[in-house]
Amino acid sequence: MFSIILVLLAAVTLVNGATIGVSDATTKMYASTMPDCSDKLDSCFDFSDGSCVGRYAPWARENCAYRCGYCPGNYPPCQDQITYCKELGSEVCNQKLYAGYVRLNCRETCNKCEIPALTYVPGNDTDVLPTGLFKKKKHFRN
Template sequence: PTTPVPPCENIKPDCHVYQKTVCTDDAYRQWAFDNCAYYCRLCTPAQLAIKDSQITTLPPALCVDKRQDCDKYGKDSCKGQYSTWARENCNRYCGFCIGLPTTAKPCIDAIPNCNQFQKDTCTNIKYKGWAEENCRKYCGFCSDGSSSGNQPSVTSAPTFAPPRPQAPGNQPTPSATLAPPLPAGK
């Protein structure tokens, strides 16, 4: 018999009042895991999928834009390399207040060089969130299990940028908190 997936919960009722840095700072990581696991997205993908499917909207306290100028960045700033920045700064503008869609994300890599990153980028607690957003196919995060690399399953969801690619070259490191450039004249 299979063991049911334990729930992904916040123990503290006020996790949303903490800045997201509490989720990623090494000094608070254990506290975040013990007290605000769902808010910090520190649960397994299976736990998050179950919890997210039960939520249709974010609490009003989380459905706000920290910046007043989110619309000046445009909707492209809500996805890809800027998605973590957008969730932190433009939650309402980007439409992140609505629960997860029922359709699966496409099984594609958002960037062309996923295979150049170190093998543990897909499983390392510091990079898994970035990898899920940018290297879905390479890391094997697709619901049909397809991938272009052989990666083990992952168990947590951090929000750091991955290490530099192994291949030589002057490619910049992707940044999960990279702010999109403002369009000219805005």
């Protein structure tokens, strides 16, 4: 499965907005199977990269296909959407409070250009259970 993904990624290489190595038939197939490949929610960039892959992938394909990288050949550009990203300072890039804003507006300056669906490696996601964070209920006898 992993080798198939690598072959597909190699086939869809973008250079200056032009697709190289993908036949017209393949391009037509993508166009016909994904006629409206876009984000359905305005808040897609507010969701973490982890919300795009693994067990959340079906939801992401349906609601945040563009942001998460499920639109073949049509990915968010690695460029800033506003002119003053550098003036905001590097601390903004790493603060969780501004993560969605940074992913949407300052992708290049903050080095947030990853496309979750293209960089995800199956099997690396784990569920962390907060077992030690909560006090267990004590059972008292009356």
